[in-house]
Amino acid sequence: MSERSLYRPEDTRFEVDVEALITRLRPLLPAEGLITHEQGRRAYECDGLAAYKQLPLLVASPETVDQARAVLRICAENRVPVVARGSGTSLSGGALPHPQGVLLSLAKFNRIKEIDPHRRIARVEPGVRNLAISEAAAPFGLYYAPDPSSQIACSIGGNIAENAGGVHCLKYGLTVHNVLQLTLLTIEGDRITLGSLAPESPGYDLLALVTGSEGMLGVIVEVVVQLLPNPLTKQVLMASFPTVEAGGHAVAAIIAGGVIPAGLEMMDRPAIQAAEDFIQAGYDTQAAALLICELDGGEAEVNEQIRKVESILREQGADRIRVARDDAERARFWAGRKAAFPAVGRLAPDYYCMDGTIPRKHLAQVLKRISELSAAQGLRTVNVFHAGDGNLHPLILFDGNRPGELERAEALGGQILELCVEVGGTITGEHGVGMEKIDQMCVQFRPEALEQFYAVKAAFDPQGLLNPGKAIPTLNRCAEFGRLHVRRGELPHPHIDRF
Amino acid sequence: MHTSSDLTAEIAEQVREASGAGLALEIRGNATKRFYGRQARGEPLLLTEHRGIVSHEPSELVLTARSGTPLTELARRLAEHNQMLAFEPPSFAGEATLGGAIAAGLAGPRRPFAGSVRDMVLGVRIVNGRGQVLQFGGQVMKNVAGYDLSRLMVGALGTLGVILEVSLKLLPAPQAEQTLTVNEPAARIHELTEQWLRTGVPVSAATHDGTRLYVRLSGAASSVAFGKRQIGGQNFGPAERFWRELRDHRLAFFTCRGAESLWRIVLPPAAPPPDLPGAWINDWAGRQIWLRTDAEPAHIRREAQRLGGHATHFRGGDRTMDVFQPLDAPLLRLHQRLKHAFDPAGILNPGRLYAPL
Ligand SMILES: Cc1cc2nc3c(=O)[nH]c(=O)nc-3n(C[C@H](O)[C@H](O)[C@H](O)COP(=O)(O)OP(=O)(O)OC[C@H]3O[C@@H](n4cnc5c(N)ncnc54)[C@H](O)[C@@H]3O)c2cc1C
Numbered sequence: 001m002s003e004r005s006l007y008r009p010e011d012t013r014f015e016v017d018v019e020a021l022i023t024r025l026r027p028l029l030p031a032e033g034l035i036t037h038e039q040g041r042r043a044y045e046c047d048g049l050a051a052y053k054q055l056p057l058l059v060a061s062p063e064t065v066d067q068a069r070a071v072l073r074i075c076a077e078n079r080v081p082v083v084a085r086g087s088g089t090s091l092s093g094g095a096l097p098h099p100q101g102v103l104l105s106l107a108k109f110n111r112i113k114e115i116d117p118h119r120r121i122a123r124v125e126p127g128v129r130n131l132a133i134s135e136a137a138a139p140f141g142l143y144y145a146p147d148p149s150s151q152i153a154c155s156i157g158g159n160i161a162e163n164a165g166g167v168h169c170l171k172y173g174l175t176v177h178n179v180l181q182l183t184l185l186t187i188e189g190d191r192i193t194l195g196s197l198a199p200e201s202p203g204y205d206l207l208a209l210v211t212g213s214e215g216m217l218g219v220i221v222e223v224v225v226q227l228l229p230n231p232l233t234k235q236v237l238m239a240s241f242p243t244v245e246a247g248g249h250a251v252a253a254i255i256a257g258g259v260i261p262a263g264l265e266m267m268d269r270p271a272i273q274a275a276e277d278f279i280q281a282g283y284d285t286q287a288a289a290l291l292i293c294e295l296d297g298g299e300a301e302v303n304e305q306i307r308k309v310e311s312i313l314r315e316q317g318a319d320r321i322r323v324a325r326d327d328a329e330r331a332r333f334w335a336g337r338k339a340a341f342p343a344v345g346r347l348a349p350d351y352y353c354m355d356g357t358i359p360r361k362h363l364a365q366v367l368k369r370i371s372e373l374s375a376a377q378g379l380r381t382v383n384v385f386h387a388g389d390g391n392l393h394p395l396i397l398f399d400g401n402r403p404g405e406l407e408r409a410e411a412l413g414g415q416i417l418e419l420c421v422e423v424g425g426t427i428t429g430e431h432g433v434g435m436e437k438i439d440q441m442c443v444q445f446r447p448e449a450l451e452q453f454y455a456v457k458a459a460f461d462p463q464g465l466l467n468p469g470k471a472i473p474t475l476n477r478c479a480e481f482g483r484l485h486v487r488r489g490e491l492p493h494p495h496i497d498r499f
Numbered sequence: 500m501h502t503s504s505d506l507t508a509e510i511a512e513q514v515r516e517a518s519g520a521g522l523a524l525e526i527r528g529n530a531t532k533r534f535y536g537r538q539a540r541g542e543p544l545l546l547t548e549h550r551g552i553v554s555h556e557p558s559e560l561v562l563t564a565r566s567g568t569p570l571t572e573l574a575r576r577l578a579e580h581n582q583m584l585a586f587e588p589p590s591f592a593g594e595a596t597l598g599g600a601i602a603a604g605l606a607g608p609r610r611p612f613a614g615s616v617r618d619m620v621l622g623v624r625i626v627n628g629r630g631q632v633l634q635f636g637g638q639v640m641k642n643v644a645g646y647d648l649s650r651l652m653v654g655a656l657g658t659l660g661v662i663l664e665v666s667l668k669l670l671p672a673p674q675a676e677q678t679l680t681v682n683e684p685a686a687r688i689h690e691l692t693e694q695w696l697r698t699g700v701p702v703s704a705a706t707h708d709g710t711r712l713y714v715r716l717s718g719a720a721s722s723v724a725f726g727k728r729q730i731g732g733q734n735f736g737p738a739e740r741f742w743r744e745l746r747d748h749r750l751a752f753f754t755c756r757g758a759e760s761l762w763r764i765v766l767p768p769a770a771p772p773p774d775l776p777g778a779w780i781n782d783w784a785g786r787q788i789w790l791r792t793d794a795e796p797a798h799i800r801r802e803a804q805r806l807g808g809h810a811t812h813f814r815g816g817d818r819t820m821d822v823f824q825p826l827d828a829p830l831l832r833l834h835q836r837l838k839h840a841f842d843p844a845g846i847l848n849p850g851r852l853y854a855p856l
Contacts, residue, residue, distance in 0.1 A: 118768075186833075199765050200615065208647050255558055255559075255560060300724075360559055361558060426639055437644075456646055459840045
């Protein structure tokens, strides 16, 4: 999160003759499609994790698949790294440029090619924004289910590369469950179709493999997603709990009770307070934890479920339950949750958003440990998260201008992720490993598993040109990370002592 | 009483030895799907004794079990907690195992409405072709750490790794279930199902046997009752048995005669039925056609492809030929490289999926 080299020596072993490369690329691209001057490249130096910055060698912004393919071929021939970029909202540094590489922007691939209401599919280019798909489908009473909070900005290509999730993924699945077909360009210039509009496709499930692969296996140039009919009815309720533990138990009890809500989100007291100060959603600021639960489906079913959920919440010790009466109130219940990040942003000059996922049954215990760990680092942590999925988003508050705070925030982040792994969870539920969590990958995976990942990567990209240095750590990196671990005699700290 | 035993070390050792010697292994559960895929060859590697439920957390909707565990054992355990495997894996004749169900990736009538096998896979433990025991994914609903090698195992027919353990997402079992029959032609199956779904009818299966349309409704009692009012039709009594026999291919339809063999054709939504000779059952609201025919394989594949789908020579015929739709050159090359990445000696179920894998 500070200005220092994030790449390791083995990630930057390329020898690129930039003038020769420009000469090769120039004739392939439209005049503005190749950015070489520093000011132009500056605009791409970071993604949503703005503290990680790196100027790319060049930026290529093709307009057609043939142009993109030609760029990849030339990069492969000349051993030039390529980092694909959609909208650049990644929170893990996934789209962070490579110092010796071409940043391949897919922003110009922004056309919706087809909405087929009869077959309930949308065929789109990778740079199309997530929300734009639902907007185009809306006249037919359809929508695209995965709804990351960044949906007005993030691209569908980036969603696939990160297997993005959202509030409604509890019931409707992640990106991987909603994409039917992809067209992928390999670094060698092959154009291959993965998946199919028919259920299943012959051979290995490469569609699932490429989903969540963080731009490491190929460049996505076309996508077919499935659309869902708008839910017939929706109900939203909000419950206050006297303790975070009780809220955590209520989440598990709802799911165990056989109800799958469309969304089940939780906020702790600092988050409730921040949201309330920010947009006055009418939240109960006395509550230690607030649960927002959305139920959708046919009217009879939703009515039945709402009664069931209410009684479970009461049994679990909710001291206030409110069911939204109309659309306006439903929107208001959600408004605080949706504005939580900017609201928290007002509490401190900087915040750092984590993304671990844990088995739901450990929610209460893990939230307690997080507050203890935060206190030990002298920092505050605010929790707003996808409780139904067990996907935590602790927001660590800090002030980057105060010496040492950033490092403490990063150390705390690392400890939280390792805590997630310890209770049987994972270091990332939806934001990806990128550059940010690459050291924690050494905690989650054993060397043999990492070697299996390298072998898979090499099957797609034998020269290791796509997004080098991200997502999967080298054994050298882990060895160094591990040595740190031993020398300091405590849990490993991320991002310290990089070379 | 169910036995539970962990043979990880023995299995890994057997693979390591075979890998060193370059000897092919035929990975085998209870062999209920031995007819499926291309002809099996190699020394049998038996997984039936590697069995048992490792963990089941009802409130997590997650189950982890060893690959040799019979599906019937899982179904019994889940039923006690009103939960289910939403993809309705077939058992065919006998006690199918979990490992075989995942490796084959086949799903039953509920698939288009509740999700496929791979949709429910959260994590796996495998032995790769080098004999290394590896763990990918986990027991949580969302996990994007590392490449998704868990879902890659689904449908790979054991050619990338021996599946040791699988973690699956479960769904609550429906409170109520009812099957109706409707006198409508198969050509309307997609349109009708869509219409029902969009009005809130909880359809969980839609099948046409050439005579009538069978619709299963699953959900809260109130929504099943609502569905029945919307659809009309006749109540179908022996429903549970019908869906089980369809899933397990025990309906009379599935018996081939003479030179016939059984084909599975999957199609995009709303595709017209394939123009092919033979007898058929139309499942998955028109997206999966079971075809009993003696037509030429090449002809069947061309027709499936023309409609935007693909065809599998499911049962019978020449199992030394391609049974799955052939892959085009760049895709096959990628498959070969992936196979090599997991199983460089080429010992795991060689040739079962495609000849070069
Ligand atoms: C305020 C905010 C809220 C957010 N909320 C959520 C949330 O609720 N859920 C969630 O999951 N995420 C969330 N995110 C994270 C982010 O929006 C997602 O990861 C998103 O999917 C990234 O899309 P993008 O187009 O911005 O991709 P980028 O940031 O441009 O790239 C992300 C990764 O994808 C690769 N990539 C991009 N396009 C392609 C392509 N066409 N082919 C191959 N690789 C490609 C890049 O190389 C990179 O590794 C949030 C981010 C912000 C800033």
